[in-house]
Amino acid sequence: MTSNSKNGKDFHKTKYTVVTIDDNIDGAKKKPVWFGTRHFVTFMLFLGMANAYIMRTNMSVAIVAMVNHTAISKLSEGHNDSESVDTECGHFIINGTSAHKEADGEFVWETDIQGYVLSSFFYGYVITQIPFGILSKRYGNIYFLGIGMLINSLFGLLVPVAAKFGIWWLIAVRFIQGLGEGPIVPCTHALLAKWIPPNERSRMGAFVYAGAQFGTVISMPLSGLLSVSEWGWPSVFYVFGALGTIWCIFFLIFVYEDPFSSPRINDDERKYIQKTLGVIDGAATPRIPWRSIAKSLPFWAILLAHMGHNFGYETLMTELPTYMKQILRFSIKDNGFLSSMPYLAMWLFSIFISHVADWMLSKPYFTHTVVRKLINAIGQFGPAIALIGASFTGCNKWLTVAILTVGVGLNGGIYSGFKVNHLDISPQFAGILMALTNCLANLAGLLAPIYAGRVVKGTPSQAKWRIVFLTAAIVYMGCCSFYVMFGSGERQTWDQDRNQQQNLNEKKKRETKENKTETTSA
Template identity: 30%
Template sequence: MDNQSPSKRVASFCSLRYGLAIVVFFCNIVIVSQNCCLSLTMVTMVNSTDQPGSPNASTKEPLDNVKNPVYDWSPKLQGIILSSSTYGMLIIQIPIGYLSGIYPIKKIVGTALFLSSLFSLLLPLAATVSGSVVIACRVAQGVSQGAVNLAQFTLWIKWAPPLEQGRLTAISLSGMMMGPFITLLVTGFICQSLGWPMVFYIFGAFGCALSLLWLLVFYEGPKDHPCISLTEKEFITSSLAEQVISSGKSVPIKAIIKSQPVWAISLGCFGYYWTTHVLHLYAPTFLSSQLHINVRENGLLTALPHLISWTFGVLAGHLTDCFLSRKILSLLAIRKLFTTLGLLLPALFSVVLLYLGSSFLGTAIFLTLACASPGFTVSGIIINPLDIAPRYYGLLKGITVLIGMIGGIISSTLTGIILNQNSESSWFTIFVLMAAINMISLIFYLVFAKAEIQDWAEERQQTHL
């Protein structure tokens, strides 16, 4: 693989494995779109997302109540609704992490994608009943989305050659960054022209169609796919011939719990999810309260960071493979570099936002950078579990993402509570606390992170040919 010619590398981009990465990319776009569209539609779904008595509470432009039904949900309830899908994801992480190593990924992802889309179609109806029903719908949707998000990681164990893991993972996961860009870009226009319920109907319909496509084109491994070329099949299987896989039996739970590298990744994920939940869920609210802009302008401004984040994520994946193939940096140095960029930069940019006042240009620039820079973690903490224990990759992703989502739940719920206090220092408290969490997580990761297979993950090795 190290001696792979440039022409062969270029040809690989037209291969089936890269086509599969594109399909997963679109699955992630749909899943994230169904999740994050609520953060912007919330601006039109409620009487006001602003704090009580804020100056722009009366400046919101009138909307047609037939197309855009309005509900009296407090900032606290809004925070719970926005974070409720994370509760569902929290429930499913470890079960799916374990089951994805046993049951077919094709059925897990396809079924979960369809269910998430179905709940998206039902959400406008749930909103007419009560906020509690919306929460229940979002929790169920979160279970489905969590299954898709986690199960997809294990497919690269059989489909990605070692020196292409960073690239293929970055391409597929970048859909999670491109999804919010597309969603926020179009949601404002849909809300104003068709009404906010159509947002959920459109993304739900796309998800149903994509779940059918997934079931048609995906196969568990190269040896099973009827359309793969013999050359590519041999290339993938030979490059993965010595890769350890899970036996599906004994799991070293005690060793995993005691593992410092596992805790380093977990705490890094805690900081990552804390940051992304605050910035992505509350960016529309922050812009509305600081700049007093309408929903369409809000959507355009909050969409841009996700496009930049997608660029950062793809760039990080390609740089990782480049650094490894040319032996510029060690694998551990690469993981620490991109984790540092993904946790340190958003903390710094968020603190800067506090001192910009009502500057439109400054706020737009630094909010964009703060929301985009976590994309670097794709080549850091996000893929690091594969380095230390490929045999238990699915389970470790479940554990680390579970801990990360706890951070996301706490941060999004706590942010709603802080905003509900109607304090002038609300955003100062939110951003400074976020920066502190990121720095603690980053320091712990830099001290204890590893990038080689741990002893407890090398026991009773099996290989697949």
């Protein structure tokens, strides 16, 4: 491919097709060992994913400082609960200050209203998944991703003003932020398929998507600190909105659609990527096989695993700070730090397990299917068991935090499980598949804060939160079980058009005959 167009502007004119994945092509093993352009792209995508999750999680901590909990407690006297204030676990003294006497915010939003505020982001997020996934396949991914995230960051700066104007203004701004963030996952997935050789996908993909945990780890404690600072909770959105804008500018300037349109890439690295991906310049991309995708059990397995993960993950990510405030009585400052601990563990474990996955794939007795299922089972059964355990720890706050940290940490296995499985079963349509699964998974995810808000409404109690946690655990286990039964790590036949498939079959037959001839001669 000879096009030098920036960021895939002429992507629809000059396309390429992945026709084979063969790590043994002559010269493919001579991969550059230094920090190459593909590593820079991976790092920028990592920062982009971190930025995306900062934008969606900062509200979870900030809302604790925004809400007037004392006024809400008085309102709850109108409910049928026998007590207006939960005293199951008493009032913990933190740093010499009673946690429940911490300064209240200015907004009187009950938990169901808070649930709508937290979920409004995801309504916009799911709408743009599939359309941008399809359009980026034709026109390239860079501008959809970069400009979308720029919209997300700029509207993040408007959150404090919108909140002052009223709840519906705030919901509208968060909705638009979600619209802007919609392209991040499908476009990232498509860029990984173009830039990363198959034998590096587990660790590279896990590194990129671990940016979600890195962003959460940065966002939660810093949001807590900013919320109790002299600048108050609005500074949370001003600081992160500015950082997100800076990343978008750098991404649009320095990252290119593929190795062939990048003027900065070394020729050896470009050849290495080309050979390992089996790229043919100028070949027309086949049409999206919608019917075959709809009938594919491996695709449905990924979809169900993705939906189960998002419901459980969003339950914890959006509701954990509120749980720690209402039940465990942590201060806002400590809340941010402790809420981030599970995601720090998840980030570290995802990096570790990705190297384990790549090591397993290098062994002849581990297939892609076995590795994906095994690692994913750890990633989803682990947090399910932790949620069940945390439901019955009572007022032992440190045991609860420890169990959730270990459980959510194990959740990092999904990045070497179903999360990169799209690339296994269909490298050509990985972005489209991710758009489909991420859209439907986030529909499940947006229900999580709404469901939790309705269950906990009124006087918060351990019994109510136990229902929330056990529901998430059941969803985790059910969806993961389906994936273990029907998932696959093999490239599907519908990923190639008939001519390509016929050529590959003929090539395999020739190789088989040649091997038999050599064996007979010997």
